[in-house]
Amino acid sequence: MSGAGAAAEKAPSRQRAQVKEVNEYKENRNSAYISLTPIESAILGKTPKVYLTPYSLNNYQLGQFKCPKSLLEKNSKNEVACKKTEIKETCKVVLTPSKIKAVSSKTESAVQKTSFSIRMETDKLPSKTPSAVGTPSDDVESSQDGESDEEDTAGLDDFSGLSSYERKRLKNISENANFFASLHLSESAARLREMIKTRKPPEFKRKKPKKKENEIGCRRSMRLLKVDPSGIPLPAAPEQPPVEEDENPLLPPGPLEMTPENREDSNGLFKEFLLTWAEMDKSSSKNNEKTLSGIKSYKAYLNGMAINEDTVCKVTQGAVCSMAFHPSETRILVAAGAKSGQVGLWDLSRCPKEDGVYLFHPHSQPVSCLYFSPANPAHLLSLSYDGTLRCGDFSRAVFEEVYRNESSGFSSFDFLAEDGCTLLVGHWDGSVSLVDRRTPGTSYEKLINSSSRKIRTVHVHPVQRQYFITAGLSDVHIYDARNLKPKSRPLVAVMEHPKSIASAYFSPLTGSRVVTTCADCKLRVFDSSSVCSRMPLLSTVRHNTITGRWLTRFQAVWDPKQEDCFIVGSMAHPRRVEVFHETGKSVHSFFGGECLASVCSINAMHPTRYILAGGNSSGKVHVFMD
Structure with a gap:
């Protein structure tokens, strides 16, 4: 009994505190801000809570977060507390200024586009609780003018699970869509595109500037005009018959x-x-009894070969392609x-x-x-x-x-x-x-x-x-x-x-x-x-x-005196002529300094003496000899 008496004494005090808070809210309902203090209401021992968590209020207009009058009237008259209905859920509403997210199977996709998100978290209560609670969520769902809202949303019976605000929003969207459809904007745009395509740009003819009679022209050569300095025309040159020139005329047959x-x-x-050709020794043209020299003695012979200014001469007018x-x-x-x-x-x-x-x-x-x-x-x-x-x-x-x-x-x-x-x-x-x-x-x-x-x-x-x-x-x-x-x-x-x-x-x-x-x-x-x-x-x-x-092009040729060594020109700097062994190893390189400053593409060795001749692409022949 003592517990029941204490509860009876606390109930009137809670009601008085609630009425006081509602009266303060009525006085400040036209203010430009919303109090962050949660409003608590105790009805039959059950306390629903409303959490207002603003993210940023700088981008919103004044009066956007005003509570409807129906909520104030119902809280002042304590009509919700007198109803004896069983409450199965305790609703927790969180208002965030980013989006409104309502956990509902029918309205999840429609409500995601709003500027606020409402997150509904339900905590099931025991089914045996014989209490009726009126929550502020029921008050939020009611509009400021209840009768007018019901008339406006009379055609949206399929969305009975939505609040009146959401039903009114969907109705406005459908009316706007019907209005824009009645304007036939797409057809007008198509006609405009056709008009733009078919329309031809205006043709502008550029006017040629008129030549002035006394205008001074550009200077021209008297020689090209075939006029002497005094202005008298020169006599015409006699015409010569055209001569057909062949770059490479064939020479006549025969000797x-x-x-x-x-x-x-x-x-x-x-x-x-x-x-002097008759006095040359023909017997030394080829020596079949010549034996292969050792690689060491062969290197010694090559090291003794040199070039100087007297052994460099221009022999042909064009590039050297062959030598003997x-x-x-x-x-x-x-x-x-x-x-x-x-x-x-x-x-x-x-x-x-x-x-x-x-x-x-x-x-x-x-x-x-x-x-x-x-x-x-x-x-x-x-x-x-x-x-x-x-x-x-x-x-x-x-x-x-x-x-x-x-x-x-x-x-x-x-x-x-x-x-x-x-x-x-x-x-x-x-x-x-x-x-x-x-x-x-x-x-x-x-x-x-x-x-x-x-x-x-x-x-x-x-x-x-x-x-x-x-x-x-x-x-x-x-x-x-x-x-x-x-x-x-x-x-x-x-x-x-x-x-x-x-x-x-x-x-x-x-x-x-x-x-x-x-x-x-x-x-x-x-x-x-x-x-x-x-x-x-x-x-x-x-x-x-x-x-x-x-x-x-380079051509690697064998030394007639040495079976296992061959000679080839080189593109390396300084310019040189190289000798290689058949195993791929370098044997000797002929350098000439200032006397050899070009690429010797074609090279030949004397059949019996240690003499090397290299020809370049300007017709010069470079000779290395002992």
């Missing part, structure tokens, strides 16, 4: 007279030069083939050095291959891109025509027989011809049409002369000249070159090695000791072979 272009034979120097040494041991004669079709001959025994240079023009296109005849060193054979193969006979001072084929240009040739009577000629179209000098006019026939689209070099085996090797675009083939047909297959095909090949040569004494020069910046040495179906790769030398379009 050509051997006349030097760089000098007049007033002093008889050229006749004296021709008489005369086999004489008494005199030093160097022959150089030029890109312009010239053949230059330099006698180093003459002083001054310019007197020893003789320049001839037996071809109209680049001379890609030069050889002195092994049987008669007075014969210099030259092959050109223009489809002619000529023999310069210095004993008779004439260039004889050995082979001519204007339909397909020539790339390289070599002597098939040791006496130099028969030759193998390679064509740019990939074919190889056999030429016999003993029967002029009918001295050739095509042996094969190789699978290579091009042939750059042809070289015969020095010992087994029935075999010859060809270097194509990206393959190296070895053929047997004894059994050839138009579509013969090679005995050996080397396909280890990814790019185009510049040259392929057998080693000079035994032919057991083959050196190739490829555009992938590598020099390769193959084992050709036994000609079979394959040639194993022995070594690879990394070497820059990218010379560009203005320099002659």
Whole structure:
């Protein structure tokens, strides 16, 4: 009983406190802020709580958070407390100014777009609690004008679970949508787009400025106007018939007279030069008994070779494409083939050095291959891109025509027989011809049409002369000249070159090695000791072979005196000519200082003496000698 009496005494005091708070709220309901103190109401022992947590009130208008009048009236008259209804849930409402989130299955998507979020958390009470509680949430749901709200939302019966504010908001959205739909804005916009597309822009014609009569024009050359300084017109120049110029006119067939272009034979120097050919020792043209020198002694010989100003001379007018040494041991004669079709001959025994240079023009296109005849060193054979193969006979001072084929240009040739009577000629179209000098006019026939689209070099085996090797675009083939047909297959095909090949040569004494020069910046040495179906790769030398379009391509060639060493030009600075061993190791580098300041793309070694000659792309020949 004491507990019941205490509860009865506390109830009136709580009601008085609640009425006092409501009266204070009525006085301050028009204020610009909301009190953060929660309003508590005790009804039958149950206390619902309302938490007002404002985030920021700077962006909201005054009067936005006013409570409806119905809530104040109901709290003042204590009508909610008199109702005896069972309460199953205690609602906790949190008002945040960011969003209003109402946990309801029907209105979750609609209420997420509002500027406030209402989070409803329900705590189930025991079902046996026989108490009726009126919560402020019921008051919030009622609008300021209850009757008018019910009339406005009469058509939204499907949203019975929503509050009156939410129902009114949805109604406003639907009315606005119907209003904008009645305006037919989309149709008007479509018509405007069509009008804009069909409308053509106005055409403006630019007016040309009128020329003034007394306007002073720009100054012009009296020479171009063909007027002398006094203003009198010059007489017209006589018309000359147009002359058709051919950049590379073919020379007439047949023998050509051997006349030097760089000098007049007033002093008889050229006749004296021709008489010396008969005095040269022909027996020293080739020494078959020469043995291989040791690598140490070979290096010592190379170290003794030097260059000076007297051993550098301009021999041709264009880039040097081929070189050859005369086999004489008494005199030093160097022959150089030029890109312009010239053949230059330099006698180093003459002083001054310019007197020893003789320049001839037996071809109209680049001379890609030069050889002195092994049987008669007075014969210099030259092959050109223009489809002619000529023999310069210095004993008779004439260039004889050995082979001519204007339909397909020539790339390289070599002597098939040791006496130099028969030759193998390679064509740019990939074919190889056999030429016999003993029967002029009918001295050739095509042996094969190789699978290579091009042939750059042809070289015969020095010992087994029935075999010859060809270097194509990206393959190296070895053929047997004894059994050839138009579509013969090679005995050996080397396909280890990814790019185009510049040259392929057998080693000079035994032919057991083959050196190739490829555009992938590598020099390769193959084992050709036994000609079979394959040639194993022995070594690879990394070497820059990218010379560009203005320099002659590098060609690695063997030293005729040394079986296992080859010579090649270099792009490195300072400029040099390099010698490599077949194992890929560097043997020697020829430096010339100021005397060697350019790239020597084509190089040749004397067959019996330690003399090296290198030609560059300006026609100069650099000679290193002991």
